[in-house]
Amino acid sequence: xxxxxxxxxxxxxxxxxxxxxxxxLLYEVENHIGVITLNRPEAMNSLTYQLYADLEDTxxxxxxxxxxITGNGRAFCAGxxxxxxxxxxxxxxxxxxxxxxxxxxxxxxxxxxxxTDIPVIAxxxxxxxxxxxxxxxxxxxxxxxxxxKFGELFVIRGLCCDAPGLGRLAQxxxxxxxxxxxxxxxxVDAQTAQQIGLVGRCVPHEDLMPTxxxxxxxIAKNPPLAVQALKAGLRRTVEPDWRDTGRWAIEQITRLRxxxxxxxxxxxxxxxxxxxxxxx
Numbered sequence: 082x083x084x085x086x087x088x089x090x091x092x093x094x095x096x097x098x099x100x101x102x103x104x105x106l107l108y109e110v111e112n113h114i115g116v117i118t119l120n121r122p123e124a125m126n127s128l129t130y131q132l133y134a135d136l137e138d139t140x141x142x143x144x145x146x147x148x149x150i151t152g153n154g155r156a157f158c159a160g161x162x163x164x165x166x167x168x169x170x171x172x173x174x175x176x177x178x179x180x181x182x183x184x185x186x187x188x189x190x191x192x193x194x195x196x197t198d199i200p201v202i203a204x205x206x207x208x209x210x211x212x213x214x215x216x217x218x219x220x221x222x223x224x225x226x227x228x229x230k231f232g233e234l235f236v237i238r239g240l241c242c243d244a245p246g247l248g249r250l251a252q253x254x255x256x257x258x259x260x261x262x263x264x265x266x267x268x269v270d271a272q273t274a275q276q277i278g279l280v281g282r283c284v285p286h287e288d289l290m291p292t293x294x295x296x297x298x299x300i301a302k303n304p305p306l307a308v309q310a311l312k313a314g315l316r317r318t319v320e321p322d323w324r325d326t327g328r329w330a331i332e333q334i335t336r337l338r339x340x341x342x343x344x345x346x347x348x349x350x351x352x353x354x355x356x357x358x359x360x361x
Contacts, residue, residue: 106135107153108143113301114294115145115199122154127162128212130177133190137180140193146301146308148197149293150220151204157229160211163347187327188243194219195245195323196316198309200300204293205229205280210268211238218245218253221312222296223280225271226289231279232268239343239358241334244327248320254278 107118117139119126128136140148152158172178180189187195194201194216203209203220210232217223217231233250235242242263251259254277261267275283284292300308337343342358349356 105129105132106139108139110143110145112298113146113305114297115139115143115148117148117150119150119152119158122152122156124162125156125159125208126152126154126213127159129162129165130174132162133188134177134180137190137193140190140197140199143197143199145199146305147297148199148201149204149290149297150201150216151290151293152206154207155228156207156213157203157205157209158213158216159208160213160234181331185324185328186331187324188331191215191219191244191327192324195320198312200308200312202293202297204289205231205271206286206289208232210234212243215243215245217280218249221315224282224284224289224293224296225274225280226286227271227283228286229271229274229280229283230268231271231274232266233263234266234268236264237266237356238346239340240337240346241330243334244323244330247330248323248326250279252319 105119105121107116107120109116117136119128119132119136121127121129121132166173173181177189181187183189184192200222201220202222202224203217205217205223205225207226207228208230209217210230211234214231214233233242233246235246246263250262253259254262258277262269269277269279271280271283274280282292341361342356345356345358
């Protein structure tokens with residue numbers, strides 16, 4: 082299937098879905114391991130404002146020793162809900178804007194994930210694109226099903242990616258490969274993702290959760306204060322100022338969303354045609 086056709090199929094599934102918010106995020110804790118499941122399978126677990134808020138609150142309030150994040154159904158996360166966020170000119174709800182003010186502009190769910198001292202494992206069961214790829218990047222460890230796919234699709238929407246795509250992607254795959262993924266919007270499969278260092282493990286689909294949970298159990302049985310200190314130390318030594326980077330990224334996204342090219346990117350996908358960008 083051609084790249085453009087694959088993307089059209091992906092977004093058809095999202096656009097044709099409902100907007101249910103009930104139980105859109107599931108959270109359960111067992112043996113000190115918290116499992117967060119994005120639960121909008123009919124929308125490929127795309128993120129609404131409410132789901133963003135639920136994800137943030139769950140991470141901030143968790144007392145687990147390890148968090149595992151996965152998706153229900155065929156996708157890990159297909160990024161922003163097109164109908165509610167990308168396809169609407171309405172401003173974000175007041176509560177969501179207030180949350181962003183509290184983090185200096187960094188996407189609040191990203192702030193929660195990037196600043197938690199709880200180790201995070203992403204169990205990537207299917208496509209992780211747009212902010213779904215950002216979500217995978219924010220994990221400390223990534224285990225991918227053979228069904229997983231990855232794509233920083235922001236450029237084909239005429240947008241800049243969020244802070245994790247800027248601050249983590251190059252750390253994992255090197256600057257040149259990061260530039261290629263960011264500038265082209267290409268989608269890579271799970272095997273390629275492992276080869277370039279984007280994920281640590283690629284396993285048969287049926288082995289995904291057992292592998293992720295085995296890794297989580299290994300971490301959870303260690304002294305939690307020591308593990309938390311090690312994660313905080315990694316943040317101090319190898320990561321940027323996330324709130325400063327996030328504030329810059331959101332400024333760029335806000336500016337770019339008002340451009341003709343960004344609007345053309347959304348319109349072209351809705352109309353299933355090749356976009357024509359004008360540089361304005």
